[in-house]
Amino acid sequence: MNNEQQEIVVTEKELVINMLVSAWEAQNKRFAAFLDKVTDAELAGETSPGRNTGNYLLGHLTAVNDGMLPLLDLGAKLYPELEEPFLASPDKSGKIMPSTAELREKWHNVTALLHEHFKKMSADEWFGRHTSVSAEDFAKEPHRNKLNILISRTTHQGYHFGQMAYLVKKS
Amino acid sequence: MNNEQQEIVVTEKELVINMLVSAWEAQNKRFAAFLDKVTDAELAGETSPGRNTGNYLLGHLTAVNDGMLPLLDLGAKLYPELEEPFLASPDKSGKIMPSTAELREKWHNVTALLHEHFKKMSADEWFGRHTSVSAEDFAKEPHRNKLNILISRTTHQGYHFGQMAYLVKKS
Numbered sequence: 147m148n149n150e151q152q153e154i155v156v157t158e159k160e161l162v163i164n165m166l167v168s169a170w171e172a173q174n175k176r177f178a179a180f181l182d183k184v185t186d187a188e189l190a191g192e193t194s195p196g197r198n199t200g201n202y203l204l205g206h207l208t209a210v211n212d213g214m215l216p217l218l219d220l221g222a223k224l225y226p227e228l229e230e231p232f233l234a235s236p237d238k239s240g241k242i243m244p245s246t247a248e249l250r251e252k253w254h255n256v257t258a259l260l261h262e263h264f265k266k267m268s269a270d271e272w273f274g275r276h277t278s279v280s281a282e283d284f285a286k287e288p289h290r291n292k293l294n295i296l297i298s299r300t301t302h303q304g305y306h307f308g309q310m311a312y313l314v315k316k317s
Numbered sequence: 318m319n320n321e322q323q324e325i326v327v328t329e330k331e332l333v334i335n336m337l338v339s340a341w342e343a344q345n346k347r348f349a350a351f352l353d354k355v356t357d358a359e360l361a362g363e364t365s366p367g368r369n370t371g372n373y374l375l376g377h378l379t380a381v382n383d384g385m386l387p388l389l390d391l392g393a394k395l396y397p398e399l400e401e402p403f404l405a406s407p408d409k410s411g412k413i414m415p416s417t418a419e420l421r422e423k424w425h426n427v428t429a430l431l432h433e434h435f436k437k438m439s440a441d442e443w444f445g446r447h448t449s450v451s452a453e454d455f456a457k458e459p460h461r462n463k464l465n466i467l468i469s470r471t472t473h474q475g476y477h478f479g480q481m482a483y484l485v486k487k488s
Contacts, residue, residue, distance in 0.1 A: 157459075158330055158444050159329055159330060159333075161444075161459055161460060162330075162333050162464065164460060165460050165464065165465050165468060166468065168460070169468050169469065169472060173472065193365065193483075194364065194365035194366075194368075194483045195365075195366070196487065197483055273329050273332075288328075288332055289332060289335060289336050289339070293333065293336065294336050297336060297337065297340050298340065300472055301340060301344065301471055301472060301475040302475075304472040304473075304475040304476045304479070305475045305476065305478060305479035306479055307476060307479070308475070308476035308477055308478070308479035308480045309479045309480060309482075309483070311480075312364075312365045312368055312480070316367060
């Protein structure tokens with residue numbers, strides 16, 4: 147392998163990280179535009195009759211994003227109090243939920259903080275293990291890296307975004 | 318860079334392709350299980366009042382997956398006739414749509430064919446340009462590769478899968 151080939155290989159490794167971070171960021175941008183458009187009254191409603199409310203899914207996505215901070219070894223959760231109502235409990239559990247205004251703010255804060263961290267993460271960090279897998283298991287299962295968390299969270303957010311899109315009246 | 322480091326870099330390139338193909342396959346597996354469960358009557362219904370029907374979204378996803386064949390340079394579409402009713406037209410357009418049984422079969426056939434191709438694709442192929450970008454543009458925008466199509470299609474399928482999940486009655 148000569149120097150030129152080496153450079154191409156390294157570039158592709160960084161390239162794929164950029165692609166995955168871009169896919170995540172593009173989705174967040176679309177979701178932020180959606181949040182600008184959807185009203186508080188719409189978020190309080192169900193995404194489909196008998197299904198999760200917009201508020202629940204917004205809290206759920208915020209809690210999941212918040213969980214990426216410790217999982218990617220980027221620090222503690224900003225809002226651990228979201229775990230009980232939005233991860234451990236289904237919608238309409240009676241658990242205390244923040245106001246819609248607070249939920250909007252928390253989603254923006256968590257997403258912005260992840261964005262700042264992602265700008266600084268090296269390719270090697272992304273390919274390193276996430277914190278819920280042990281060093282021993284990671285040696286055998288190297289796909290359980292931080293990049294894989296980003297992939298699964300992008301898909302998960304897309305799944306619920308498709309549902310939340312139903313909150314906004316068709317024009 | 319010594320031989321050991323070279324090997325790690327190459328492994329990571331293949332690793333990330335495996336991760337992305339696995340994410341795609343895992344989603345298809347869940348979607349196939351969903352198709353086993355959802356009835357024809359449920360698929361004929363709307364995912365939410367006034368929204369796309371299950372049949373339309375199934376045809377739409379099948380047409381999008383089918384489009385991956387030429388886009389990834391894997392051959393011609395299996396079902397080019399799906400383009401008009403499911404890509405060029407919205408739901409309830411009055412365009413002729415296949416029966417639900419046919420739609421189920423076509424989704425399975427397209428997905429199985431992609432699966433066979435993906436098993437044989439090399440890492441270099443995945444990092445090569447897709448067919449809707451010119452060689453000139455690709456030289457400047459190397460992220461417009463086949464892997465990026467896979468990333469965007471996984472997110473897109475997840476978005477509509479979240480909506481189609483509403484077709485099945487809550488148990």
